[in-house]
Amino acid sequence: MCEFCTGNVKLEHSSANSPGSDSQAGSAKKTADDARSALSLDADLAKPPNETDAKQSLLKKYGVETREVNDGQTEFFYRAGGHDNVVLRTASDADSLAKAPDQLDKIVQQRVDSIEKQFKVTIAKPGEFATTAEVNDDDCKPVAGDKVYARQGTLPVLFGLEEGLRQSQPSQFLAGGKEGIKIYLLDKQAAPDFYGGRKVQGTYRFKSDNGKPVIYITPAGQEQPATSKDTLKPGDRNVAWITTHEIAHNSQSLQWGRETPENVAVALGWEKYQHKSGVTVFPFIEGKNGDLYFNGSDSCKTPTTWFSIHKTGWPLDANGLPVKSVAEASKFTNEEVMDRAKVRPSTFYFSSPFEEMAEAITSYRYSPESRAQLFKQSPKLYEITAEYDRKELADFYGKDWSWNAKMVRTPDGRVVPRTSDSVRQIDEFEKQLRAGG
Numbered sequence: 067m068c069e070f071c072t073g074n075v076k077l078e079h080s081s082a083n084s085p086g087s088d089s090q091a092g093s094a095k096k097t098a099d100d101a102r103s104a105l106s107l108d109a110d111l112a113k114p115p116n117e118t119d120a121k122q123s124l125l126k127k128y129g130v131e132t133r134e135v136n137d138g139q140t141e142f143f144y145r146a147g148g149h150d151n152v153v154l155r156t157a158s159d160a161d162s163l164a165k166a167p168d169q170l171d172k173i174v175q176q177r178v179d180s181i182e183k184q185f186k187v188t189i190a191k192p193g194e195f196a197t198t199a200e201v202n203d204d205d206c207k208p209v210a211g212d213k214v215y216a217r218q219g220t221l222p223v224l225f226g227l228e229e230g231l232r233q234s235q236p237s238q239f240l241a242g243g244k245e246g247i248k249i250y251l252l253d254k255q256a257a258p259d260f261y262g263g264r265k266v267q268g269t270y271r272f273k274s275d276n277g278k279p280v281i282y283i284t285p286a287g288q289e290q291p292a293t294s295k296d297t298l299k300p301g302d303r304n305v306a307w308i309t310t311h312e313i314a315h316n317s318q319s320l321q322w323g324r325e326t327p328e329n330v331a332v333a334l335g336w337e338k339y340q341h342k343s344g345v346t347v348f349p350f351i352e353g354k355n356g357d358l359y360f361n362g363s364d365s366c367k368t369p370t371t372w373f374s375i376h377k378t379g380w381p382l383d384a385n386g387l388p389v390k391s392v393a394e395a396s397k398f399t400n401e402e403v404m405d406r407a408k409v410r411p412s413t414f415y416f417s418s419p420f421e422e423m424a425e426a427i428t429s430y431r432y433s434p435e436s437r438a439q440l441f442k443q444s445p446k447l448y449e450i451t452a453e454y455d456r457k458e459l460a461d462f463y464g465k466d467w468s469w470n471a472k473m474v475r476t477p478d479g480r481v482v483p484r485t486s487d488s489v490r491q492i493d494e495f496e497k498q499l500r501a502g503g
């Protein structure tokens with residue numbers, strides 16, 4: 067999600083409101099106070115507590131599991147990238163096992179250092195203040211909630227973060243191209259649920275308290291599997307995807323500012339709404355027959371849903387007649403609106419043109435499979451996204467004598483020099499897509 071994105075519009079006629087959070091939706095259950103409980107975990111491990119507690123602690127703090135291997139040795143490993151990653155092997159006696167957390171802390175720190183160095187980003191230190199949570203009061207007015215801090219990343223979360231950053235080059239850089247964005251792994255949720263009652267998994271903030279943009283990965287985001295190779299079904303959320311999506315917002319912020327440009331919003335099939343404040347936004351996605359849909363709800367206490375709407379902001383019932391509430395309006399699932407849309411979004415998350423593009427950019431960059439899927443779902447959206455990405459590469463890395471970007475993005479999402487080989491690889495991939503392969 068991105069904070070203050072176009073979707074965050076309160077319409078004048080109805081009480082419908084949309085959550086402006088971009089976010090990445092999830093099914094997370096816990097809102098744990100992880101930073102604080104992590105502190106007490108050290109104490110627990112030092113005792114040492116009974117074996118099951120120790121295992122739970124390792125899993126919670128580091129994302130690591132243990133197994134007995136040959137010769138009385140214990141192996142510490144985590145699942146990410148579709149395989150087990152062994153990080154430590156010790157003798158299985160109590161003294162050796164009690165030393166493991168110190169070693170795991172060092173391993174986590176090395177991983178953080180390596181990510182910061184490779185991508186020039188900053189990962190907030192555990193315990194560092196991030197933001198004050200926003201919650202809704204009884205009248206649905208946003209008010210300040212708990213203070214939210216950074217926590218230490220588990221190894222699977224750091225693995226996913228690294229993969230997301232690798233696929234996102236060079237979008238992690240702030241204006242000027244030298245300094246990368248700061249990333250916080252939050253210890254609790256910082257915003258109300260959104261988009262059909264889902265937990266926010268990630269947030270891009272255009273401007274944080276220190277004046278610069280930042281990215282939050284929430285506890286609901288950190289609970290997701292590390293990468294698409296670790297998920298149960300294709301299209302399930304994962305840490306790498308969430309990271310790529312939030313970093314895409316940083317790129318949009320540099321290329322566009324806070325709003326999707328009118329020509330892009332129109333090309334994506336969104337209808338404008340002139341707010342009485344004078345602000346023009348594009349909150350309504352167009353169907354194939356001039357029908358319009360909006361994602362909102364009657365109250366912050368009701369999950370948002372897609373419903374039919376008139377361009378003046380009145381919800382419409384099944385007969386196309388104006389009604390006063392979302393409850394009375396004709397409602398649709400994400401998938402139904404995708405099927406009806408003039409330009410089909412690439413994933414279920416398209417609360418605004420800004421979000422629709424962030425998901426398309428993520429699909430384009432994440433893997434050859436997701437790039438192919440983007441084309442299959444929506445060839446027009448693929449073209450708009452490819453053009454967007456080429457412009458970013460040309461702006462960042464410069465152009466050659468023939469006015470082409472010096473760098474290109476191959477189907478695996480990596481940015482490589484433009485050579486006859488890399489160009490051929492992309493051409494063949496796209497030719498196969500157009501042939502339906």
Ligand SMILES: [Zn+2]
Nearest residue numbers: 067068088089
């Ligand atoms: Zn977003």
